[in-house]
Amino acid sequence: MKSKLNLSIIIILLIVTGCSESFLDNPPKGSFSEDVFYKTEDAGIKSVIGCYTPMLNHWDYQVMWYDVGNIITDDSNKGGSDAGDGIRKTEVGIGKPLPTNAMLNSLWTHRFNAIGKCNTALENITMETPLIHKGGTYVSDAEKARYIAEIKFLRGFYYYDLATVFGGVPLITTTLTPEEKSTLTKASVEEIKAQILSDVQACIDESNMPSSASLPEEEFGRVTKDIANAFKARVHLFFGDYAEAKDAAWKVIETGTFELQPDYQELFNSYGNGFYSKESVFTILREYRPGYTGSSVIPQMNTGRNNLGGWGGDCPTQDLVDEYEVGDARLIHTVIQDQDEFMKNDGTIEVHNYTGYDNNTGYHSRKAYVPHQRRPDGGFWQVDWTFYLIRYSDVLLMYAEALLESGGDKQEVADYINMVRRRAFLTTSREDSWAHKRQIVIPEVTEAEFEADYAVKATDDLLAAIKHERRVELGMEGLRYYDLMRWDDFVSTMNAFSKLPYANGKGSKVDDQTWPYPIPQTEIDRTGGSITQNPGYN
16 A cells, blocks of 8 residues: 655646646747747656646546536436536536537547647657756656656547547647648547557557556556556447457456455545555545645535535436445445534534435435545645546456456356455445444345355356446446446436436437537537537537
C-alpha cells in the first residue's frame, strides 16, 4: 500500500491547471511563446502534467463522468433542486437530445481541448528536443521517451470518451491551421479505435515506461504500463475484441502488483485505505492545500440537499438497489438514504433529509458522501476524496468476461467472478463504520452459505452473472453506460426503465438510433457541414 504521497506531482497539477480554451486551441503557457517555453526549466514535465489537468476539470470531466456513466442510465436519476435543474441531463437521458444539447457540447469541447494539449506537447517534446530540468541539467533520452509515451496514452484516453459517446469524430493528431479546422471531417469509428489502440500500445511498448510496481511513490497517479494494459482491455471490450481484451487484462493480473482490498468500504473512505491501496489501478489524485482547489466537486454535487449542504445530484434508483442480493454488503457502502444518521464534528447527529427536491427515490451515493470527520473545515470542497478511473476488481471482471466470450474455461470464469463476490459476502463490513445509524441491514453470510447459495458455478449463465456483478460491484462509479452500450443492452434496458414510476420519461425515446449521440451543431456550422451529423439527428 502507498500510504503516503510526496505531493510534488499534485502541486504541479494544481499550479498548471489551465483556464477555458476554445475548441482545439492550446495557447502558449503564460506569457511565453512555445519556442521560448520549451527552453525553460522543467518545461517538459510541466507540459506532460498539463496533459493530465483536463481530468481536474470539475464540470466537463468529473461531473460528466457521472452524468454519462450513471445518470443517463438505469442506475441513477439526476436529482437537483427541481425538474429544471440539470435539464440537459434529462434531455440526454430521454433518448433523443438535440444537437444543441449543452451537456454533449461540453463533453465534445473539453475532450478536444485535452487532445489539443496532447498534440501540442507531442509536437514540442521529441527525442531531439533539448529539454532542461530544474537546476539546468538536460532531460535524458529515457525520460523524453517516457514523456512521449505518457502523452500518447492520455490522448487515446480522451479519444475513448469521444468515440463511446459520438462514434466517429474528427481524427486530429497535430495542431491545425484555421483553414484545416474549417474543413474537418469525421473519421470512422474504426479509425478512431485504431488511433486509440495505437496510442495505448505505444505506451505499453516503450521500454522506459515504468510498471506500477516500480513507480516511485512521489509519482503515484502517473500512467504506467499496467494502467495502459488495463485501459487497453477496456477499449477492446467496448468494441467486442474479446481475445485481445483477455490478453491485456491478464497482463495486469499476472504482474501480482494489484489485489482486492479486503473490506469494500475502505475503498471509498479516505486516501490511506482506498485510493492509495493496491486495488487502485488508475486514480485522479487531489489533496487539501489552502490556496488551491482541493477536492473534486463530486461530494458537494452528489450529497443530499437541505441540512446536509449538498446539491442533491446523482440519486440511485430503486432499480439499482433491487439488484443487490440479500447478504451483499456492498449495498450499504454504495447507497445512502433518507433518515440515515451520521455524527457531526460538534457531537450532534446529522439526520439525512432527502425531501423537498428532485429526489423521488430517497437515495444518494454513499461513495460520494464524505462524513464530517473527514472534512477539515466542515465543508465538501477541501476533502481527501477522489474517484477511480480503473480499479482492480474491474480488471478481474473484464478478464472473466473476455475469457468467457473468447471460449475460455468456464470454471476459470466462475473463479474470477467469485474472487470479487467473496469479498462482498464474506470480508466486507456489514455496518457503515462512519455512521451513527443506517437503515439498511445486511445479514451475515458464512463460508458454507456462500458456497451453497452465492458462489457462481461453472454451469450458471455466466454472462448474466458478469452483468450482475459489474452492476453491483461498480455501482455509482460511472461505468454503467459503457457496459450497457457494449453489451447491446442499452435500448432494451432503458425502454424497460422508462416504464418505472420514477423514470420521469428517461429512456422513453431511446432506440437503435440514439447512439451515436448528436455531433454539436456548432461544429457542423463552423465547418460548413464538412463534419456531418450522426444518423437519427439529421
